[in-house]
Amino acid sequence: MEAERLIEVGRRALADSRGALDVMAEAWQAQALARAVGSRLALCGPMELRSEARALGEIGAGCSALDHPAVLSGGARAAQLSGIADVRPALAGLALLLGEAGIALVGVACDTGEDGLYWQCIEAMDAADESLDRVHGMLRRLAERERERDRERERDGPYGIRGPAPSAAGS
Secondary structure, three states, X not given: OEHHHHHHHHHHHHHOOOOHHHHHHHHHHHHHHHHHHHHHXXXXXXXXXXXXXXXXXXXXXXXXXXXXXXXXXXXXXXXXXXXXXXXXXXXXXXXXXXXXXXXXXXXXXXXXXXXXXXXXXXXXXXHHHHHHHHXXXXXXXXXXXXXXXXXXXXXXXXXXXXXXXXXXXXX
């Protein structure tokens, strides 16, 4: 399944979550998807994103709070990732998902009286926040690349050559 579609599925599932365990499971799903997107971009994404994407692909790996049974038992939606058609909208959607997961985790952490669940939420919030920082960094790099291209086009003129446009009368 394409990244943007998987992200939307995740956002809907998170919004429909009822109870702390559902929210935790969806936060883990979001983190697994962030790792998968990061790993995919590290392998075949734009060169300027690859180091940041590699770091995103490693966030939370081996973290006990992120080893939710639904994720580990093959139930991770991230396993369905087939590609990333358009990097910018996929990253923007992933940023929304991670932000929403972080907010939902804050709610669970504030409402729980269970010490273990509280610390799992804190660990998951840290991972979501770090992932969100990486995604924002990649979005900034994409925006910088677009600004550079725009400056080059402006400098090169409408004919793609530097200097004044050739005149039709001067031939």
